[in-house]
Amino acid sequence: MLEIKNLTVSIDGRPILDDLNLTVRDGEVAAIMGPNGTGKSTLSYVIAGRKDYTVESGEILLDGVDLLGLEPDVRAAKGVFLAFQYPLEIPGVATMTFLKAALNAQRKQRGEEELSTPELMKRVKAGAEKLEIKPDMLKRALNVGFSGGEKKRMDILQMALLEPTLAILDETDSGLDIDALRVVAAGVNALRSPKRSFLIITHYQRLLDYIVPDTVHVMAKGRIAKTGGADLALELEKSGYRDYVADAA
Numbered sequence: 002m003l004e005i006k007n008l009t010v011s012i013d014g015r016p017i018l019d020d021l022n023l024t025v026r027d028g029e030v031a032a033i034m035g036p037n038g039t040g041k042s043t044l045s046y047v048i049a050g051r052k053d054y055t056v057e058s059g060e061i062l063l064d065g066v067d068l069l070g071l072e073p074d075v076r077a078a079k080g081v082f083l084a085f086q087y088p089l090e091i092p093g094v095a096t097m098t099f100l101k102a103a104l105n106a107q108r109k110q111r112g113e114e115e116l117s118t119p120e121l122m123k124r125v126k127a128g129a130e131k132l133e134i135k136p137d138m139l140k141r142a143l144n145v146g147f148s149g150g151e152k153k154r155m156d157i158l159q160m161a162l163l164e165p166t167l168a169i170l171d172e173t174d175s176g177l178d179i180d181a182l183r184v185v186a187a188g189v190n191a192l193r194s195p196k197r198s199f200l201i202i203t204h205y206q207r208l209l210d211y212i213v214p215d216t217v218h219v220m221a222k223g224r225i226a227k228t229g230g231a232d233l234a235l236e237l238e239k240s241g242y243r244d245y246v247a248d249a250a
């Protein structure tokens with residue numbers, strides 16, 4: 002379970018997250034929606050441990066452990082996965098090699114043995130097949146020349162292999178055509194499990210037609226302004242964020 006308590010975060014002295022509280026239970030798929038510039042990406046980066054931000058106060062507990070004192074790779078070993086944090090193109094590194102390195106880094110951090118190459122290949126191929134990723138893409142350099150949809154499928158493949166406890170997807174839907182959106186959503190849905198929590202960040206309701214959330218939170222001005230069920234996303238699609246961004250009279 003993820004419990005964020007009274008989280009206040011600033012960048013260069015400017016407050017971005019303001020006393021934010023959020024709980025995501027095990028097995029829950031929570032969506033965060035909200036206008037541009039309200040701190041949604043900041044929240045995901047702070048959970049993952051990116052350094053540009055100053056945490057003024059608060060806690061981010063994952064299964065009772067405060068993540069804030071931990072390095073990003075330790076957080077990853079504890080099961081935090083942020084998709085699209087690094088939409089890296091890595092010339093000269095075959096995708097398969099990258100996936101092997103990512104998986105073995107996590108295993109090492111956990112004190113587990115490296116995967117054998119045949120075991121790794123088996124897992125990657127099985128995952129790739131489900132996501133309709135062609136085998137020859139795994140031989141190509143990571144993300145180099147991949148289309149937007151291919152990059153995102155590759156990210157979901159990485160997520161599937163790392164088996165996160167908390168998976169954060171920040172605007173997965175941007176730049177996806179409908180077919181890629183369906184494949185990515187099916188990949189995410191296949192990973193839903195009673196032990197895994199998802200935080201799905203999106204501007205638009207469209208993605209939530211395919212990944213139906215248990216909970217929808219509206220984020221505005223650096224905090225959670227409203228919480229509801231999947232129907233809240235539909236309501237927002239009609240009304241927009243006007244009510245949340247307007248200053249109280």
Ligand code: ADP
Nearest residue numbers: 012017035036037038039040041042043044053
């Ligand atoms: P959202 O994802 O909701 O669109 P962001 O978290 O990206 O919002 O941004 C929240 C605010 O923080 C914005 O005003 C943005 O300009 C600012 N911000 C985000 N990252 C940085 C940064 N590295 N340096 C300075 N300002 C930043």
Ligand code: MG
Nearest residue numbers: 037038039042
């Ligand atoms: Mg932004």
Ligand code: MG
Nearest residue numbers: 041042043171
């Ligand atoms: Mg953002």
